[in-house]
Amino acid sequence: MNTEELTSDIAELQSLLRVSQRPNIQGWIKCKIEETERELKKLSESQTLNSEPTGSASKPVNAEKSSPSSLPTVKVTNYGWDESDKFVKVYITLKGVQDVNPTTIHHSFYNYGYDITVSNFSGKNYTMTMKGLRDEIVPESSQIKQKQDMLLVMMKKKTEGKKWEQLTKLEYDEKQKRKPKFDEKSMDDDPQASLMNMMKQMYEEGDDEMKRTIRKAWHEGQNKRNTADMPSLADM
Template identity: 65%
Template sequence: MLLQKKTLTRALEGDEKILHDVEELRYIRGLSKRPNVQKWLVEKIEELSAQLPEAVPEQRIPSPTVKTEKSSNSTGLPTVKVTNYGWDESDKFVKVYITLQGVHNANPSSIQHSFSNNGYDIAVSGHCGKNYVMTMKGLRDEIVPESSQIKQKTDMLMVMMKKKTEGLKWEQLTKIEYDEKQKR
């Protein structure tokens, strides 16, 4: 009986170490940028998690999974509102260039976007330990949301908005800027 208790205690201590390793690997995964590194970390986390017995009562092994999920979950990260951009236009499109270091390495599924007739919302989750949001409302003229898109470029997101009125020169990106210029 005593031998079984010592063996169980050693096993629990080993499981606790594995849990702490898994917790730290998840934390590092949340900080990592490179897809290959993230893939390797996920594989290692799964490998270590497979070593843990599932039948061990929860009160015997302190489980850090709740804390770990928060640290790797993008909702617990600080949010940065991006307001700097450049823009250009052609007869058919208005292009907005948003500089964001390393965004070309971001998983495309971490980049969410939506277009409306007069603007867009973009959210980049968990990039370099932060969430980024970019919002543009009140565009100079209407766009075609279904034909607008975002492209990942080196250190940049390119927002391509299809003009509703092709050939119209915008001169200003937003209606407010355009109206102010007209008053002068």
């Protein structure tokens, strides 16, 4: 696929985005636009490199030895993150990155993600990619800062004040699925049974720490109430 076809695809996707109404469809189209834009960018850069003059016979050999494209690439997947009312911040650890020439750090922000490359750093290329963010960001107001042994990615929230809770939409959706289901009608009909069902769900789906906490609370509750008709933990 050439650049003209990719450009046409982007234009058509943008037209579809303008007429679409369902949030899920809009989200899918936006992700597809970002993916196609990345592909177009890579193809354009590749064509630019291929069109550059090679010079004398000895120069291409030397250039190949020092070219970032000939270096091994490391994909960085470990990071930390937090958020404020206006920004989502991602912390990527790279020892010594504060001394890197800023011109070797390339980045592109999209509505729901980013691509970062640090070229020829300690004999390697480092790439950091994030897709499917929890919510939309403002690419033109987002930036990267070099800190001591760390890259700070600052993404401007499109909706200020909104709490993301999770960095990606996938993580957020998974967390929502694990949340205990609260049935108000059941609570009105039989409060104790409804609470029991909620605790069972939390116990079955929780991690080891959650299970220990529930067991402790359960035993303490039994001791305080000293009642024989309360179900035992074994029933959970």
